[in-house]
Amino acid sequence: MKHFNSSRWQFVLILLLLTVALTACGNTDEKATAAIEKPEKVVPVTIEQVTAIDLRDIFILPASLEAWEDLTLAAEIAGPVRKIHFQEGARVKTRDVLLEIDPETLQTNLAMQEENYQVSSRKLKRYRQLEAEGLVSRQELDELQNSQTAAATALRATRLQLAKCFPKAPVSGIVDRHFVDRGEYVDLGKPLLRLVQVDKLKVIVNVPEKDIQFLQVGQSVEIIPANIHGDLPEERIGTIAYLAFSADESTRTYRAKITIDNSAGHLRPGMIVRARFLRRHLTQVITAPLYAVLDRDGEKLVYVEEQGVAHQLPVETGLSVGRRIVIKSGLSAGQALIVKGQQLLIEGARVQVEEK
Secondary structure, three states: OHHHHHHHHHHHHHHHHHHHHHHHHHHHHHHHHHHHHOOOOEEEEEEEEOOEEEEEEEEEEEEEEEEEEEEEEEOOOOEEEEEEOOOOOOEEOOOOEOEEEOOHHHHHHHHHHHHHHHHHHHHHHHHHHHHHOOOOOHHHHHHHHHHHHHHHHHHHHHHHHHHOOOOEOOOOEEEEEEOOOOOOEEOOOOEEEEEEEEEEEEEEEEEEHHHHOOOOOOOEEEEEEOOOOOOOOOOEEEEEEEEOOOOOOOOOEEEEEEEEEOOOOOOOOOOEEEEEEEEEEEEEEEEEEHHHOEEEOOEEEEEEEEOOEEEEEEOEEEEEEOOEEEEEEOOOOOOEEEEEOHHHOOOOOEEEEOOO
């Protein structure tokens, strides 16, 4: 009986061992099958070859155009407008007579005063001879001298008043607008016309506090006209003529005045343009697209591709310029930077490079 029990337990033990062995073989087969059915995942990516480049750090601000000279001439004497010599849009030169305010009364007064002056001058000359001969007193001569001086003063005053009947252009430019018509009576101080000088223009820009430190008088600025009609605007080069020292109280910006040539006459005062300023020029720096840099747990990193494998590199970033960011350390020229598909990667992941 004892021998029978021992044989039975041996048989049970053998069955258990066979069961474990078969189970192990089954698991191995399942893993092998799973490995065949699930090959290692390959992530499609796009790369960019890293190169050192020169980079212009720029900023663009809206601006407006103003005439170089914008003058409103007012009447310096009252009277009816007799003639208008230049119509709106006409070009005038410095000292051209622009219009006439009826001078007839003043011309009559001037003729009388010129005659009075001539008479007093001749009389004074004769009295000087008589005074030398002792025929008139010194007091009489002095009185006549004073009379002649008063006549000369009145003559000069009338000539000045008469000149005000013929207002002249203080600068060369274009008659932009008339405020009076021929025959209209004007009072002293009434606006007569507007004169603008547009061969060169002023570009007015309000510069933020953070950017004013990068600008200086004499610096070149690119001026970009508005692209209203869909054609490519022609850029112009202007020069900073003035930078305000105090900020505007409401906007906290600084007024900059830029001069720009407009001899062709394509630009007009009041137009909206853009001004492109240069903050700084960076030489031979490593950059990456902004979207290629990932932020994981506060650490900046990028992925590079090497022989079909993605490698994670921590980087130190610097200045952002447009859609790119300067990489101060961690990335070198010649490496293949992954710029698309990097969000799906981990260190050592298999990748397949696709064309852009």
